Amino acid sequence: MYHTALAHLFRSSVNEQEHAPIHPPFAGEETSMSTAAAPDLPADIAKAMRALEVRYGTPWSAPLPSWNDTLDTLLAHRSVRSYAHRPLPEGTLETLIAAAQSASTSSNLQTWSVVAIENPERKARLAELAGGQSHVREAPLFLVWLADLARLEAAGARSGASVEGLHYLETLVVGIIDAALAAQNAVVALESLGMSTVYIGGIRNRPEQVAAELGLPPRVLPVFGMCVGYPDETRPAEVKPRLPQAVVLHREQYDAPSQAAAITQYDEIMSGFQTSQGLSAAGWTSRSLARWRSRESLHGRDRLREALNALGFELR
Numbered sequence: 001m002y003h004t005a006l007a008h009l010f011r012s013s014v015n016e017q018e019h020a021p022i023h024p025p026f027a028g029e030e031t032s033m034s035t036a037a038a039p040d041l042p043a044d045i046a047k048a049m050r051a052l053e054v055r056y057g058t059p060w061s062a063p064l065p066s067w068n069d070t071l072d073t074l075l076a077h078r079s080v081r082s083y084a085h086r087p088l089p090e091g092t093l094e095t096l097i098a099a100a101q102s103a104s105t106s107s108n109l110q111t112w113s114v115v116a117i118e119n120p121e122r123k124a125r126l127a128e129l130a131g132g133q134s135h136v137r138e139a140p141l142f143l144v145w146l147a148d149l150a151r152l153e154a155a156g157a158r159s160g161a162s163v164e165g166l167h168y169l170e171t172l173v174v175g176i177i178d179a180a181l182a183a184q185n186a187v188v189a190l191e192s193l194g195m196s197t198v199y200i201g202g203i204r205n206r207p208e209q210v211a212a213e214l215g216l217p218p219r220v221l222p223v224f225g226m227c228v229g230y231p232d233e234t235r236p237a238e239v240k241p242r243l244p245q246a247v248v249l250h251r252e253q254y255d256a257p258s259q260a261a262a263i264t265q266y267d268e269i270m271s272g273f274q275t276s277q278g279l280s281a282a283g284w285t286s287r288s289l290a291r292w293r294s295r296e297s298l299h300g301r302d303r304l305r306e307a308l309n310a311l312g313f314e315l316r
């Protein structure tokens with residue numbers, strides 16, 4: 001009964017969007033568990049409540065300070081793995097890079113770069129290196145986001161400056177954070193324009209081969225890939241519910257004991273979501289733990305330290 005109500009919620013959530021921004025429809029929708037279905041709510045608030053309800057798979061109870069198109073875009077995010085045969089508009093790449101470069105960057109060091117790949121043969125090779133992910137091949141644009149310590153190293157060599165700090169783990173962490181912040185800005189920009197993405201962590205399965213394919217210099221790490229394209233409307237992706245805020249939001253101090261009950265509730269929500277997607281209703285906990293079950297379940301990334309050393313990172 002609970003799952004049936006949720007399945008209806010997930011089915012009704014998406015994919016009648018025009019282009020930007022995408023958001024779950026609200027008007028006229030009612031579900032048995034919907035706070036957003038109250039008829040006297042202003043339309044924008046009702047839409048917001050609906051988006052929050054779909055994001056968590058439960059009614060939303062906190063007050064909303066206000067709402068806007070940016071929040072609409074963020075709340076409606078979903079990874080897309082099926083792309084339309086539709087070229088990206090001219091200037092898409094440059095626009096998403098401008099959005100990416102607008103992200104904060106540690107000390108303005110800008111220790112990231114990105115390689116844009118449209119060549120079908122290269123995409124096919126990268127798809128295989130990433131564990132045979134067909135969407136890498138099918139997306140019109142594939143981006144590989146890089147933690148790039150080589151640029152500043154080269155600047156140091158040109159000016160004769162010491163770059164000892166380059167060799168510390170901290171510096172690589174900075175580069176990885178910078179790359180991730182830039183990439184997520186690109187995701188939001190693309191989704192605001194009606195396009196879709198999926199991150200590809202599989203690019204770290206075989207980092208040395210990816211580095212060779214992309215001609216990377218030493219001390220440049222492929223952090224993750226990203227497929228970019230218009231979503232295939234015949235195979236729509238749905239908004240995937242997230243952990244309850246009670247699990248991730250800690251007030252003043254970290255609260256471990258109260259997490260288990262909320263995670264049990266989320267397992268039920270995810271089972272309902274998985275059922276609505278035609279997947280086995282495993283829930284969140286068991287699916288997630290399977291990713292950590294063994295060394296083999298890391299798909300080659302268990303040797304990341306060795307790969308990093310081979311790519312020129314000393315990790316002092």
Ligand SMILES: Cc1cc2nc3c(=O)[nH]c(=O)nc-3n(C[C@H](O)[C@H](O)[C@H](O)COP(=O)(O)O)c2cc1C
Nearest residue numbers: 077078079081133198199200201202203224239240
């Ligand atoms: C760093 C990172 C790496 C990911 N790697 C992959 C991947 O290799 N293949 C894939 O299909 N999805 C990948 N994903 C997508 C996640 O599976 C997805 O974001 C998650 O299941 C939540 O779904 P949603 O993005 O639709 O909300 C990755 C996401 C992130 C953030």
